[in-house]
Amino acid sequence: MTMLDDQRVTALLRSVPVPDPQVDVSRAIRDGRRRRQRRRVGGAAAVTLLAGLGVVGAVQLRGVASEPAPTAPALAATPSVSTSTAPGSSLTCEASWLPQPIPGPVAVAIDVDPTGRHIVGEIGTGNEDGRVVLWTDGQATVLPATVRHGSVVNAEGYVIGTNGDGTGWVYRNGSLRTLAIPPGYDAVLLHAINGRGDIAGTAMGANESHHAVLWSVDRPQEYRLIGRPGSTATGITEDGTVVGKMGGLPYRWTPQGAGTALALPDGSPSASVESAHGTWAIGMVAGAERDGGGVLMLPVRWNLTTGAVSRLPFPSAAAVAGNGDLLVDDGAPLVVAPDGASRRLPGRPDVRATEAGTYTAEGISDDGRTVVGSAYENEVHRPLVWRCS
Template identity: 70%
Template sequence: MTTVDDQRIAALLRSVPVPEPRVDVNRALRDGRRRHRRRRVGGIAALTVLAGIGVVGAVQVGGNAGPPAPTTPALAASPTETGSPAARPPVTCQASWLSQPIDGPVAVANGVDPTGRYIVGDIGTGQEDGRVVLWTDGRPVVLPAAARYAAAVNSKGHVVGTNADGTGWVYRNGKLRFLSTPPGYDAVLVHAVNGRGDIVGTARRSDDSHHAVLWSTDDPEKFRLVGKRGSAATGITEDGTIVGMMGEQPYRWTPQGVGAALALPNGYPRASVDSAQGEWAIGTVPGAQTGGAVQMLPVLWNLATGAVSLLPFPGASGIAGSGEVLVADGAPLVVAPDGTASRLPGLPEVRAPEAGTYTAEAISADGLTVVGAVYENQAYRPLVWRCRR
């Protein structure tokens, strides 16, 4: 990430709510880059900054930040979870390049729709000039220059995102439209869109107050505030279930707008939710403080049963509707609910000294399409893994 990117994201972090005043922003940035590798490859996803609400609220200067990291070798299910998931058939995957319609050394695919047909990403130099690209069945289209920092794409190919000035947008059927910012708020951060056209994000203003917001791709000028002031929305499922935060607590809202807190892992006072798909959601809790930094531990929720699990991985960047967790550190893998792990293969032609540095950013609902990038010859190139059982 460039110095300019660090400064911009630091400014955005200062603008979102901070539950506790003793915050080391630089440390939060380092933790955020480990959790969201897409930031590290050129700051092309300012949209993920809102997830820093959980990071910033958890990271303090000095003192104990939470229980030590779990050491379990497999998924650590909560006591409320019963039964054993059925074994999944083995998965074989193959990586292939995504074509680049424009030049740029920082080209990353960072979103995929539930079906795996539509892929969205960014291409640029890493110096605030990234252009959004939508691949449909592998064919790329560059979105208008007024659209920056894509957040998500749905099963109809509609793309949503947030510009650096806090303006939300939706690209639908070849046209770009901007989302209404609720009166009294200065900016929004858009996070997700489902197949029904429901868009979720969070509005905020200069006094650090914030509120979860629901828009529609049909009429982006209309909106509905979700929950109470202090809420934040970071994900939405196909049936309209919204996940996010209420203060420092992980939260969910039904399609009818009824809210309830999600369970916390035993011994952890707070958590943040990053995204959801199907009956599953992922997020983080603050773990042990090591070497002056707080380790953020990945968490998995089953939205149907209410069960919560700590994951024994360095981080999780995506969740499939079928329950597979996408682990993205260096050599990505997909882990099924029964604990079976499938390593995503590399590309045979990548033989640079940096070969093996792969990022996996998002996974489809069925767990059979993963998108990301590989770093070689001092550049990032976008790729897609297609899998089958």
Template identity: 70%
Template sequence: MTTVDEQRIAELLRAAPVPEPRVDLSRAVRDGRRRRRRRRVGGIAALVVLAGVGVVGAVQVGATTGPPGPTPPALAVTPENTGSIAPRPPVTCQASWLPQPVKGPVAVAKSVDPTGRHIVGDIGTGQEDGRVVLWTDGRPVVLPATARHAAAVNTRGYVVGTNGDGTGWLYRDGKLRFLATPPGYDTVLVHAINGRGDIVGTADRSDDSHQAVRWSTDHPQKYRLVGQRGSSATGITEDGTIVGTVGEQPYRWTPQGVGATLAVPDGYPRASVESARGEWAIGMVPGDQRSGAVQMLPVRWNLTTGAVSLLPFPGASAIAGSGDVLVADGAPLVVAPDGTSRRLAGRPEVRATEAGTYTAEAISDDGLTVVGAVYENRAYRPLVWRCTR
């Protein structure tokens, strides 16, 4: 990491004491996800907003007042390719465009499977007409028009998402299937899928009550409610561990269905979990108040040890199975658990003055494949970074 990078993040983190908001964090997160999904297809005027989608720290909720809370820790990453414990092998990354099989100025790669082979994203005009595209080994396939707003892809190339009307769907082996909405609920919001074919999300009622749901790729019209009323499921690991929330507290369920609360960083009353890979999960806690809104600060859990840490970054897009955190602040950064970091370079043929804003959305389990987009010339183009050691 360069001195300029450190100064930039330090400026973002330099703030007054953090107030403790009295908000329904779970509801704020769900609302933020709904808004984020709409923004991705909300028109050319929303392109600037799209630059921040997927960034955990970018979610804001209504301002409140309260006693001061703890201040986020100072940035503690080391220069690129050096380690605080032992030197790490040098990593070389190269960015390349993903082919666009359909036209549209809003084209973003949003998710990558743990192996880095399958990538999924949306391409459209920004007027609720986005088409879902699946890239496998770089070759694109356009999903049926009735599939909108992809959420995730697994190691088999199965894609899941949620249409604008709150209907969940699964794309498997060239066919589109819809997920059951549990009786008594109005909509679902699908978040994740693992290699075993487990799908998780949250079912919602019109009164905003909700509960976590689990489906299977083998039987998409069958479901199982997870946890209790007031739960939500936002991620699932390859072994079937589910993460989410119960009320305003972060939560996890073992593959056998045994639930337990996750720790919250000292001084913070609540937290939410955004996603999980391997033994790691990321989420957020309410931070300080700026411009009439509460900033959300990223946190990371080790699901094996239960340890939780507040991350010294303005936001985090995703986490890898290796524990690498993807920080997307216009020039994506990958930070390993030991504090080493590497900045992802832009496209070599793009002049620095025209480089635009990069958005990094997802990362593979080994931390060597990152997907996202770059905004330049009034359009977003899908991008993939491939790294080698």
């Protein structure tokens, strides 16, 4: 990174709001999730409650596992992160608008599939009326008006989301199906889908009860409960590895169902996992206490192959690519490779510098070469895609 980027990072870190010291860590992590999470669950209070949690356990079919409480593993090495000596990326990136098939002042791209071909987003007024839109090879399709809050798309073009009433759905090529809600719960929240069609999410019930669940696009009315009650799941990789949180600890489950706690950075009693791609996962951890009380919530990244965990020198991490590229969204989005090489994403070339607005980046392809988001200009949000080569 350049010295200018170092200065931006320092200023951003100082600007991060500090949660009240009495707020529990899980809730503070939830409240600090990136804008994408807050927008896509909208006004669904029950859904929003669990948006920042994530946990998984051994997979079962329509049953509850009997597992001992998880224990924290030995700490893996935390690699040092340099913000001043890393080279710049050799890739060149260009931004372009995505077409808007329907009118609306709030039009945003939310996620891109691992190949960079499919993009999902919303268009509306910003008052919980957003229509879900799927762009495939640049062509836009508006999904049925009965669905809201489309959140993720996979390489096969399956889109998943959660309506405001807690109904989970999956859509592809004009076919719309709802997902089963396990008995004892009254809502679900969908978080992730992989190329095999496995869907990871959480069932929710009375008194803030919740349980991690897996579904399949082929059999949406069947489900598998993961781990113990109190678990949630927030990510799933292409090979079926699930990540989340249980017992206050970040957790992962192999495709075969073996569960282990992920390492915690030194001095951190808990952490939240937000998503995973390839062999990488990202989340949030409570930092050191600040003068006057409160803690600073900071992003972390796990290497799921080695188990190493790294604190990241940024106020937030919007997404991680399958190759390990980190997407940092701070108004002028930045992509940082595992070796520290970085590139700033450019603004739109047809907008004058004095009207450049603010750019939000929310999703990144597995090769790190396609990034999606939006630009805010003159009180209007427009969907945007960056292509790098």
